[in-house]
Amino acid sequence: MKRLIARLENVGEVITDPVRLRTYECDGLTYHRATPGVVVLPESAEQIAAIVRLCNEYGTPFVARGSGTGLSGGALPRSDGVLIVTSRMRRVLEIDLDNRRAVVEPGVTNLAITEAVREQGFYYAPDPSSQQICSIGGNVAENSGGAHCLKYGFTVNHILACEIVTPDGDIVMLDRMDAGYDLLGAFIGSEGTLGIATKITVRLSRTPESVITVLAAYRDIAEGGRAVSAIIAAGIVPAAIEMMDALAIEAAEAAVACRYPENAGAVLIVELDGPAPEVDLQFAQLREICADAFELRVAADAAERAAIWKGRKSAFAAVGRISPAYIVQDGVVPRTSLPQVLAGIDRLSAEHGIRVANVFHAGDGNLHPLVLFDDAEPGAGERAETVSGAILDLCIEHGGSITGEHGVGVDKARYMPKMFSDTDLDTMQLVRCAFDPKGLANPGKVFPTPRLCGEVPGVRKGPHPLVEAGKAEQF
């Protein structure tokens, strides 16, 4: 490692001071920690390529990190590895409004893209709650979502091209042009295991002409759920449909005094956007559908809209006010299975004596149960872990997935075999090993068993049989 560090110092700024290294020991999932062997702060794709090539030369694993806001430990460093931090790469390189695209470096924050084009009437659509600080490179790695993904889709739907450094240090362009393989889709959400994005071309969207934000309060989650189904069945596609249960509301109230209607068993936040006549029409339909809400608030202006969103956006942090510790879970189920899955979570909660606050993107069935526990109470952490894991089992049982938008990272790798067959996982490994035969790119993430590529069935172990047999002309 010493010799590697000396050579890294020729490439860019390097951090080796143990106190400074500690800053990088975890991402947003603080439960997993590891002090990186060394941190490098590159300023260009060429520097990242040089770092990766050095890692290859020394057989040293590397992990890329943006702003470190991820919630699945995808950017957890390796104590025997190099942490490549992209925070120095924050330039907006090109804005092309005619073709509605911008080219940015990976360290640019999600919100900074919107800020660069807002005055011209454009924005970047995916909006994770952490959008003020999370980096676009991290969004690409995790295929991040957000409240407005119901209508506008995930990161993958808004990235048009990426320049990447491959795990062996080549600089390659991946784009959506309809010729050859669309490797961009496989790269987005690959959590750093297939390379590091160094230039990202994002799609810019038009700022909608009209936005209407509604808060509907219900007696219980079931009533709220019925409203969600009715909205979707009516053919309305709101920009967002968010739901919070009583416990989540209590937490938000304690933290940010959001003044949601009292005694609500559930609140629904519905945002409509688009051309004014379309939004007005949808709003009329929505009013009818939500007629049975015991209170319906409509934001009169941007300040009132912000007030409605404040409770929702602070929900994760807010549970800290009502519980000493908690686990943020992330699962997704077909929207039609939401009622059964929520009932199942209730049962788990009662059974294990563990409170669960539910916050979710109701429109697309993406649940964020907050599993609360007291870390001073012996065994409580384990019980919370049990409930949290059982919630994922519920999601899988109902045809859903172990992650909606936070990624697999280090945290959920162990659940992958519950969702995928061995053959499915081996097929993914084929691709990982094709990109990264030495297993140096963010090893230990996504896949359940850190396997050598030589152990993956189907990964070729010798020279091509036909090369040896001299049958090359057959092809």
Next chain:
Amino acid sequence: MKRLIARLENVGEVITDPVRLRTYECDGLTYHRATPGVVVLPESAEQIAAIVRLCNEYGTPFVARGSGTGLSGGALPRSDGVLIVTSRMRRVLEIDLDNRRAVVEPGVTNLAITEAVREQGFYYAPDPSSQQICSIGGNVAENSGGAHCLKYGFTVNHILACEIVTPDGDIVMLDRMDAGYDLLGAFIGSEGTLGIATKITVRLSRTPESVITVLAAYRDIAEGGRAVSAIIAAGIVPAAIEMMDALAIEAAEAAVACRYPENAGAVLIVELDGPAPEVDLQFAQLREICADAFELRVAADAAERAAIWKGRKSAFAAVGRISPAYIVQDGVVPRTSLPQVLAGIDRLSAEHGIRVANVFHAGDGNLHPLVLFDDAEPGAGERAETVSGAILDLCIEHGGSITGEHGVGVDKARYMPKMFSDTDLDTMQLVRCAFDPKGLANPGKVFPTPRLCGEVPGVRKGPHPLVEAGKAEQF
């Protein structure tokens, strides 16, 4: 081959009669022909897997074929290989309107999906001109487009999951769930080189409440082009914006008597769809933008709409009425470059004395120049080929692609190096070789040089170095 055929007969119906084999010698691109070594007609995923495993055992290449309507020779058979025809796999396996999806077999035609759900108010959005006969499996292989892809996106945007048989005969599920790699995106459009789709889950869309179809006639292509730009700049996203030039109109008139306005230098077909108030609003804007058209027709009913579309949809075949032979080209450019590229095509046409009829999806910059020639005239075919190739060069120069929606197939493989660097192509080959180390799945398609996997830089040739060195614990 004889022994292979005997064993294939145990799996499913086999065709070996030379006359019957001739039926399969080409797809929609009749310029390339090869009689398949043998044809098999499987009826299930298990049978396809068995066929592929037999091909692996005998080192015999295989090609999958749906309805054979492709326009890039993607389904061109191998005379030394097995042609797997999916026409017996035409079952709609499941319709789930609540979750807006259907599961179908690969031989189901594109239009049959819509027909299965039309009465319930749903449809399958991507609409290649061949939709009455082309198969959904072929659509997946080529990532097919269509006139309405401007608003609704390509096949890749409407496929939620695929069960596939991999090139080594495993049955694997690829889906869009946000965990692990999204290999579905890489598979869609891989033209049979990464496996064969055996069950396809498609997204169903709501039939729009209102549709307005407008035909605007202009004196020349430049005027029409300005209208296209104005429509997009106004923030309208029509379901389709199609353009035809004078020569294409002449051909359509000769073939189907579509009665487009006389003396038009260009016609624009604009279709708006969505909720009625939104469509009405867009239509008012469109009328204003198209005020300088010398004639504007609005379809009063379904029959008039069909009449407007008739000319456009028959355009490819129609040029047969005005030219003994022609090449259908397919390229795409950023919409903002359309005027320069069209001017360039005009120059090429004049320079080589070759007529070019232009038909295009104007909204998304997808050109379909029809390069006309007389195959009885010595040298004319070569000149047409030159013009056709030069048009692709023009597309690349303007930041576009060598194919918009017809795929690379056998026909355009040679252009790939003009668009991609060696490193980019090698990265795609890494994935191909990971899935198909023996190079048996549709070899000779997509990639310019049929290379053995052992020759691709970066494809590992020996056992993993760390396995040998006993350093496995490092990971």
